[in-house]
Amino acid sequence: MLDRLIEFAQFFFVTGDPLIYGAMVSIALATIAILFVLTYFKKWGWLWKNWLTTVDHKKVGIMYILASILMLFRGGVDALMMRAQIALPDINFLHPEHYNQVFTTHGTIMILFMAMPLMFGLFNIAVPLQIGARDVAFPFLNALSFWLFFMGAMLFNLSFIIGGSPDAGWLSYPPLSELQYSPGVGQNFYIWGIQISGIGSLATGINFIVTIIKMRAPGMTWMKMPMFTWSVFASCIIIIFAFPILTVTLALLFLDRFGGGHFFTLDMGGNPMMYINLIWMWGHPEVYIVVLPAFGIYSDVISTFAKKRLFGYKSMVFAMLIISVLSFFTWAHHFFTMGSGADVNAFFAISTMAIAIPTGVKVFNWLFTMYRGKLSFPTPMMWAIAFIPNFLIAGLTGVMLAVAPADFQFHNSYFLIAHFHSALIGGVVFGYFAGLYYWWPKMFGFSLPENLGKWAFWFWNIGFYVCFLPQYSLGLMGMTRRISTYGWDTGWAPLNFVSTIGAFLMGIAFLFQVAQIGMGIKHYRKLKASGDPWDARTLEWSIPSPAPEYNFATIPQVTDRDEWWEEKERRKQGIHKQEQPIEPIHMPKNSAIPFIMSVCWFVAGFGFVFGWLIFIIPGLLGVAACMIARSFYSYDADYYIPVDEVKRTEAAIRGGSV
Amino acid sequence: MNKKPKAVIALVLTVLTVALIIWTCFFSGGSYWVFDSMGPIGQAQKELIIITTVLASVVILPVMVMTFVIIWRYRDRPGSKAKYKPHWDDSAKLETIWWGIPIIIIIAIGIITAKYTYDLEPSKPLASAQKPITIQVSSLDWKWLFMYPDEGIATVNTLTIPEDVPVRFELTSDAPMNSFWIPQLGGQIYTMSGMAMTLHLQADHPGTYYGSGANFSGEHFAQMRFDVNAVTSDQYNQWVQQAKQENNPLTEDGYTALAQPGVGQKTTYSAFPEGLFQRIVTKYVVEGSENPHGGHGAHAPAVTETASAEAAAKTASAAGSEEGQASHSNAGH
Amino acid sequence: MAQHHTGADSHGHEGHGSVKSYVIGFILSIVLTIIPLVVVLNHMMGKTATMVVILVTAVLQFIVQLFFFMHIREGDGPKWNVMTLILGVVILLTIVGGSIWIMTYNMVAH
């Protein structure tokens, strides 16, 4: 009996690596600590009422952001472990198999469980406030999206201690990811982790499109919409068309592994190349999904801190929409070397380069927003500015990669790694940081200490160049990606060592950010922020920080682009808008269904990973039960906040003046 | 606190680090194989890289400079003489310029790219007075098998080729997909099970070059490197003779053992089983899989029992030989 | 129409058709289904022609569904549904056409 138990435990838990034992112990300790604190301070009810069942977009946003910072840590630790392993030749810090798992989880986590949720967090925080809405179009669905993401991410992370991590690269190309070559459960974790959170992403896409189309405040025509909201709209367009492709692709891979299908197997007519074709139809648009909102943030941040209207607004909008459509026509540039013939390569090379045109227009417009402006440099602006040179490098190398015959020499080398980290860190992460620092006061009502923020900024920025510039060289020296070690004879050692130093500088930068948040919380009374701490331009700054649960006591009447800025100008001239009378506010009720349903998905997903019906069946039944419950009993899922209460709240936060 | 010195310190630090990086990039011993081309394909690709990079930089670099200038000039400071125009947000003239210039540049890069794409299509034979030699390559877990059908010898993880002679590589895989890359000779191509790819390369100078697998294929992927020895024709013939005399043949069983997952050593074999490459390519073809409804649409002709394995390999070859190309155009109606 | 419904939101999607439009739609779709069936099962035409007939009738049938059953013309304001659908169809064609084009060159020996 005991033997069998041990045998099972050895199969079930990942064993044999002190790093992992360490991680297991710390995870267990942290969990116990959290449970203890919650119980000791009697916070379970608070947690349930205020967070787990909330449908308030602002709280959902905060949860997204917390989760993504956690994932940034996990992905970052992965990165540092990788960099430590390849700092010099012949290091034996990570076994090759382990190295493979680490880069796979690093890539997957960073893009799907760090960048995506951080982006969704910012969507949630800013979009309804920017368009003068009380919430998103479907608050219930919004909460469900979050919990699906969260459970998907947890399922994926579980593979670290149970069953074994996936190790076939962040896009899991077959045949390597097929049963034949990856018989373990790691790939199943990969499939289900992404699948579950992917459903959530798709729902968010739909949700925000409807929100933006239908819920703008009266008077806010399309051409008066804040640029960030536009970018969310463009990004969501890509989401709704790209994510179903991912869903199907992963489902087919799963059918191969689980149901004996032959889509991508080597035998029985399967064609692995079809997977590569399909996954990039999602994968390429995906990188624009994450970068477009960053572009939106830069636009808002730059015009705020240049104290100037955004230059070339219409062309910015147009460029963004072109990018979102064009992004569906370039996927084959990820496999120029598959031998698809000169016609295919030429077509996709040119379509890829075409994206440089609208992107360039955006860069020029940002520059000319600053031109003849009055620039100040608090942290959000510093991130925004640091982005530009960074992204120029990423774009330049992107265009170089797009030259198909040249890509034969770049493909899968560190040149490529450097290209996409420039785009993903210099473009995406810097952008989201800018947004996070920018909206932080709006989220929590206090600002972050700028000083530590600047330290973090410089460490990130310098670390970034130190880490990734050498990688361009390494690529041209012939170093290929995903190798766990290399020889001294290659001559790659010095540059790799430099690169690793850079990675650790970024690690230190991250620690500064953690410290910054910690200090912020500690001194939050001193750092209390007004409704409009940046002297900004858009509607979210017209209400108190943090926003009350109903956002706007009265829905604003919009007359201009940069409505809040113009409103301030009008007030300076003594023109005051007529106050609208306050009316009862219609709000959605909290619901436990999103959380419960996602837990059920988690259970089912876990069952699918191991092929255990005792988990699959109850899990799926639970999901179905939740859907039925929602359909049958959601007839009174809302309530009204009475006028008195609104007035009381407003008086409290605004100190008497409504 | 005065903010300026801090910013200056930060700037100086940045410049210093960048300088340090650049220094390591050039004087630390690594050599830029992609730019140190030893063959016509690599040479052409290097040219192409330089042309397109320069073209793209024509816009990128000025923008970079502009960024710094604008930020410096329009920073908010007491007594700034820079203009401030908060409502100036549109200019048809400027917009035209920055839609226009990138369009022109991209058109130029696009045309050049298209031309080179057709010129450097990997299945296109190289122009040369010399008769090309054929080498069949198969990526295994985790080693490279090279077969010389003309000479009848085979090697693992080491490749010897005559200089100035075009080499026609036929590539496949008996393991997860990989990519065959010799940076100093020219760009890579995937090796995939069930398909035969063609890649033409040539070494213009004798020497030893680095080759490796470029597409991740599992646990010991990092060990999938090989040497390429480019030698004179005489040396080549000598090497072939030596290989035949001094080594054991690769047997069927030997191949089965070799194909097992594991790291490989450099080995030379005096012979290899007849038609091994074709058998690897058609390994997954089911007997009698002639498709009664085949032949319509874009479909590489089905392989039948009657078709010789050789032909099978060729027709299956993606952007394969000329025959392969022809079959595509037929298939495409 | 639901005039007797005092609900606030009786604007929008209730103008839906009449029995007549449904019947016309139904008949059209039956005809459009029968045509390719007859052509294919009786081997009436060559390969390409048959292909064309199948695809054309399918597309027509889809349009019939859209107009007679799904009422995409209705509702006031901009037709967001139509716009998403059109973009969706463009992406659809890209996915299917693009895959076939690219994969033509990478058929496995089977």
Place this chain on the structure above:
Amino acid sequence: MAQATSHHGHGHDHGHHDPQELKMLGFWIFLVTDVILFSTLFATFAVLRNNTAGGPGPEIFNMTGVILETFLLLTSSFTSGIAVLAMNKGNLKQLLAWLVVTVLLGLGFLGLEIYEFVEMVHEGATFMTSAYLSAFFTLVGTHGLHVSVGICWMIGLMIQLKRRGITDVTRGKISAISLYWHFLDAVWIFVLSVVYLMGVM
């Protein structure tokens, strides 16, 4: 330009948007994402259509069954439309009756499809036989799964209609399911054309 908020019903709340209108648009967009889902399956089928690996190909289709299925589904699409007309007239009884007819037709379709699948499996044409058949079963099966979900949903809605009658909320739900049902019909047309007709031609 949509100023959605300008026409609100209750006259006292600017933050209030017609929830049914939002849901309809959301549902439309969801259907478009479903179009993409199916197009990915179609693309896969198209690419793998000749990879029968020596196993059975389209010759094993039972076209009579398929034709029957097609007409059942076409008719059900029509009856679900008539159901909506009944709803618009406010006639609950008729509405329920037509929904029952629709569900029965849908069940007929499913039954035939399942029968067809079982037959094929008996003839040795299973999901695991070849890439072609994997793609076939997945594409057709996904459509079948959608139909099954639709049937369950419709039954659920019938129960809700019985309990609550025709209200703004149930009205929205019925509009959504009928849209969904027409959509499935449209998808089937392409399944019929691409999988069956082009297969046997």
